[in-house]
Amino acid sequence: MKYRGKDAIVLAIPRGGIIVGNEISKALNANLDIVVPRKIGSPDDPEFAIGAVAPDGSISLAEDVIRDYSISEHYIKSKVKEEIKEIKRRMETYRGNNPFPKLKNKIIILVDDGVATGNTIIASVKFIKKQKPKKIVIAVPVAPSDFINKVSNMVDEVISLKPLEPYYAISMHYLNFGQTTDEEVIEILKRY
Secondary structure (H helix, E strand, C coil): CCCCCCCEEEEECCCHHHHHHHHHHHHHCCEEEECCCEEEECCCCCCCEEEEECCCCCEEECHHHHHHCCCCHHHHHHHHHHHHHHHHHHHHHHHCCCCCCCCCCCEEEEECCCCCCCHHHHHHHHHHHCCCCCEEEEEEEEEEHHHHHHHCCCCCEEEEEEEECCCCCHHHHCCCCCCCCHHHHHHHHHCC
8 A cells, every 4th residue: 555645547458457457546546547558469379479569669579489480570560550550449449538647757556457478568668668657566466477577677666466486377366357348448447
């Protein structure tokens, strides 16, 4: 609760992160908003993440995977353009005409429902840093220990209730890991 009453904004990664972010926002009496990164899937299996892109085009790539699978720069650039279009569509769906909040000199608590590869969070951190916040805190219920070690030097603080070693699917750590809908995201955001 050390951020309660501080000038903090909870930025959730939809869709699952909005549920966790809502609870954190209520506990801290902080504003809740969203940042929408998108996974970049591999050419052979779109569900297999090779990276992620944030709203401004900031990217995080799994360089070792890209090298091992000989994924072309052309493919990555075209996927980034495609995903940025989807980010804009989702931001419009979720936010309507509401502007993105000013992050300068604010404490930003970046939230998701868990971490798999970490690329969506890292791309989001790169995007957030450009807004010059006072502090960036990553808060996730579950994350692999190697992710925590990797991002610790990128942000001011990493809070994870359950560092994982070895990594298991995020869903294994929830009693109910149902899919959050766009409508639920919109409804939660209307409260803030």
